[in-house]
Amino acid sequence: MGDRLTQLQDAADQLVHQFIACYYYIERRHELETFGPNDKIHDLKDNPKELDSLPPDVFQAGQLELARDLITKEQQIEYLISSLPGLDNSEHDQEQLIKDLEEELRVAEAQRLDAIKEKDEILVRLDQVLRSIRRN
Incomplete structure (x- = not known):
């Protein structure tokens, strides 16, 4: 929508x-x-x-x-x-809302980067396990 x-x-x-x-x-x-x-x-x-x-x-x-x-x-x-947004929402209120949304976006981006880092670490460990299985 x-x-x-x-x-x-x-x-x-x-x-x-x-x-x-x-x-x-x-x-x-x-x-x-x-x-x-x-x-x-x-x-x-x-x-x-x-x-x-x-x-x-x-x-x-x-x-x-x-x-x-x-x-x-x-x-x-x-x-x-x-x-x-109009008369009920002042310019200051709208700026504050934008700042709050930007902060939420920063937090979500940090969580996304942490998840990518965790995924990469898990892939490395999985690769190590698969390599050890092949050797045996």
Whole structure:
């Protein structure tokens, strides 16, 4: 999993895709209605796949589901934004956190080097044992 900024960018990209999907759903699935006396509904016999209207209750249920998905994604974005360092974390706090992480890294590196040294010592001893077995 990426860092918080990458997660935020991914969530924003997903939100844009959801907006496009919502627009496409509404554009392609709505009922043909006129809103004024001068409005005309063009005959779709030439291109029948352009509009696939749904019954009003199914269309509204789809809109409701899409709206809930948008709200959920927006809440995820809000959470990611709130978890970013900002006003709650002063520059001094962030510097202290970095120093603490650097110290943890030094300790882990020392442990890694000790483990490598121990591995090399064990390999030397194993080699000596194997050589003594061959001589006998």
